[in-house]
Amino acid sequence: MSRLIKNLFALIPAFTYRRSHLAPPVQEPLLANNAADSTVILGAGIIGLSTAYSLSEMSKQTIYIVDPASKACVGASGQCEGAIGDFGVENELSPLNQLSYELYQQLAEQQSGKETFGYSGMDVHALSSHGFNSSDPHLPWPVQEPEDISNLPAWLKVPRGWVAGLIANQTHCARLDPPKFCRFLQKECESRGVRFLFNTTALSAATDASRRTLTGIKVLNKGSKKAMNIPCKNIVISAGSWSEKVFSTLFPSSRLRIPSTEQQPAQDWIRLKIKKPRRSEAGTKGSCQQIWLSADSEDLDIHMSSFLDGEFYAAGGFVDLSDIPDTPDKVTSPSHVTDIIEQNTREFLALGLGETVQAVGSGRALLPRLTTNLPIMAKAAWDDLFPSKTKLQEHSSPIAARPVGDDSDVAGGVFVSTGHYLDGFALGPASGKVVSELITGQSPSVDLSNFGFPKADEESGDSRDN
Numbered sequence: 001m002s003r004l005i006k007n008l009f010a011l012i013p014a015f016t017y018r019r020s021h022l023a024p025p026v027q028e029p030l031l032a033n034n035a036a037d038s039t040v041i042l043g044a045g046i047i048g049l050s051t052a053y054s055l056s057e058m059s060k061q062t063i064y065i066v067d068p069a070s071k072a073c074v075g076a077s078g079q080c081e082g083a084i085g086d087f088g089v090e091n092e093l094s095p096l097n098q099l100s101y102e103l104y105q106q107l108a109e110q111q112s113g114k115e116t117f118g119y120s121g122m123d124v125h126a127l128s129s130h131g132f133n134s135s136d137p138h139l140p141w142p143v144q145e146p147e148d149i150s151n152l153p154a155w156l157k158v159p160r161g162w163v164a165g166l167i168a169n170q171t172h173c174a175r176l177d178p179p180k181f182c183r184f185l186q187k188e189c190e191s192r193g194v195r196f197l198f199n200t201t202a203l204s205a206a207t208d209a210s211r212r213t214l215t216g217i218k219v220l221n222k223g224s225k226k227a228m229n230i231p232c233k234n235i236v237i238s239a240g241s242w243s244e245k246v247f248s249t250l251f252p253s254s255r256l257r258i259p260s261t262e263q264q265p266a267q268d269w270i271r272l273k274i275k276k277p278r279r280s281e282a283g284t285k286g287s288c289q290q291i292w293l294s295a296d297s298e299d300l301d302i303h304m305s306s307f308l309d310g311e312f313y314a315a316g317g318f319v320d321l322s323d324i325p326d327t328p329d330k331v332t333s334p335s336h337v338t339d340i341i342e343q344n345t346r347e348f349l350a351l352g353l354g355e356t357v358q359a360v361g362s363g364r365a366l367l368p369r370l371t372t373n374l375p376i377m378a379k380a381a382w383d384d385l386f387p388s389k390t391k392l393q394e395h396s397s398p399i400a401a402r403p404v405g406d407d408s409d410v411a412g413g414v415f416v417s418t419g420h421y422l423d424g425f426a427l428g429p430a431s432g433k434v435v436s437e438l439i440t441g442q443s444p445s446v447d448l449s450n451f452g453f454p455k456a457d458e459e460s461g462d463s464r465d466n
């Protein structure tokens, strides 16, 4: 979300590559389907789901989503705040942000977004103990204009002497409820025939070297311990903070890299409910508000927002994790950290007589950040995936592969869509659309030249950071 906050990570040491070994051979029943036209999407977060959603609109091919977690959006996508919009500092992401916001608005209109996934306009305010300047490190975007405290939502308790400023109004900002939106997307995908394979990990990619095509992907179900080959012509790697690990497992000889930061940033969050139902500001105005605090205390490095249903969300500062577990559900937040966020958020909630605050959720989620500070949304060139002197890994099972350029609507290849960092929810629909356009051989709706695989000298972030 914030380019300013992103820059705080500029000093994180350069990335070191990890290599995984392929798993030993295992029994492998074949999934019956049309080999040539399938796409396997690795990762069931907002980026994977949005890609499946768009691709299923553009193409009749079979689509699989594979994820080692037990359900969709277990990671950042199901835990994030759900703020979207087309405001903020102009940068490389602006055209994508704009497209995404338009797509969200259309979807909300067509699908009764308010009821289906808690869609609502949202005003974004800043509240400061010391006044505003143009480069406040606590705020992700500059304050547009000072505003009267009376403009702030009734649920907010403003400490004496603090001042307020408007960052964006709801013409340019909205919010949705991420878990609800993920459920909506999954259901839509399923109704279009997208198949979900949870508790499942990708082991290796199979290729037809003479035709320079993918022919399948071998996956392992963690529960049954059975491996199977999914015939496919396309693989999309959209595994968030796990994308680099997935890529180097499937394409160990590739000269391309997904330059994840050595330490992965994560953020802690809580969701609160006022126990005794009360007149909610969000309900009164039919919109939501987000408040960014700017104060000298590190503990107050939080922002909070209201949902349409009257619940509140608050997220704290960043932590860097060097060892990340295999699945997002194993990323846990120490309770004292969420306790601090909760205590401080409570201080800013104007409770009525007899009202109490109840925590209804909390957690820690990893943010997929690349050293370039920009996402990758690109197709990997065959020669980069399999440099000529490398012995190619050939699959022994007889999967028919069609030559590139046949009558299928599928171009064929390995696509990467990852590194959306603080903006993944906001960028989801546009990201899904442009990657689906690449897969189906169409020109992308947005110029993707900033979102290719970085050259070696770009990996530090020097040449593409802004």
Ligand SMILES: Cc1cc2nc3c(=O)[nH]c(=O)nc-3n(C[C@H](O)[C@H](O)[C@H](O)COP(=O)(O)OP(=O)(O)OC[C@H]3O[C@@H](n4cnc5c(N)ncnc54)[C@H](O)[C@@H]3O)c2cc1C
Binding pocket: 001, 042, 043, 044, 045, 046, 047, 048, 066, 067, 068, 069, 072, 073, 074, 075, 076, 077, 078, 079, 080, 081, 082, 083, 084, 200, 201, 202, 238, 239, 240, 241, 242, 246, 266, 267, 268, 269, 315, 326, 327, 328, 364, 365, 366, 367, 368, 418, 419, 420, 421, 422, 423, 424, 425, 426, 427
């Ligand atoms: C506290 C917080 C608040 C945020 N607020 C906002 C916000 O308001 N607006 C916004 O735009 N963004 C926000 N973000 C950022 C946003 O959540 C992320 O950018 C986005 O969710 C990333 O989506 P993703 O699909 O790339 O990754 P994830 O949601 O992390 O999904 C990755 C998926 O890959 C799966 N995976 C792991 N290993 C494998 C494997 N081997 N094979 C296949 N799949 C695998 C994981 O299980 C997971 O399901 C916030 C983030 C946090 C933490």
